[in-house]
Amino acid sequence: MGWITVPAIDNKWTKRKGLEGPFNFSGRVLYYDPQEGKYYDPQTDFYVEQDEMDIINQYMVNLIRGTKGK
Numbered sequence: 206m207g208w209i210t211v212p213a214i215d216n217k218w219t220k221r222k223g224l225e226g227p228f229n230f231s232g233r234v235l236y237y238d239p240q241e242g243k244y245y246d247p248q249t250d251f252y253v254e255q256d257e258m259d260i261i262n263q264y265m266v267n268l269i270r271g272t273k274g275k
Contacts, residue, residue: 218247230261237275 218227218234223263226236226246235244235253241250 221247230265233261 220226221236223240224236224238227234228237230242232245234248235246237243238245238252239251243255244258245252
């Protein structure tokens with residue numbers, strides 16, 4: 206079994222009422238909004254579109270597998 210270490214989340218990212226997280230996606234901090242069913246990016250104040258989340262998730266899978274974007 207293997208693992209990877211992701212960067213620690215900065216102390217400025219704390220829990221937010223009504224949101225799950227914060228989650229670190231390879232340095233990008235997002236919160237999940239269960240009412241909207243989407244991830245929220247506090248740096249842009251927008252929800253992340255599903256196609257962008259698909260790209261982020263695939264990147265994370267590739268990191269875990271060791272393929273880095275292949």
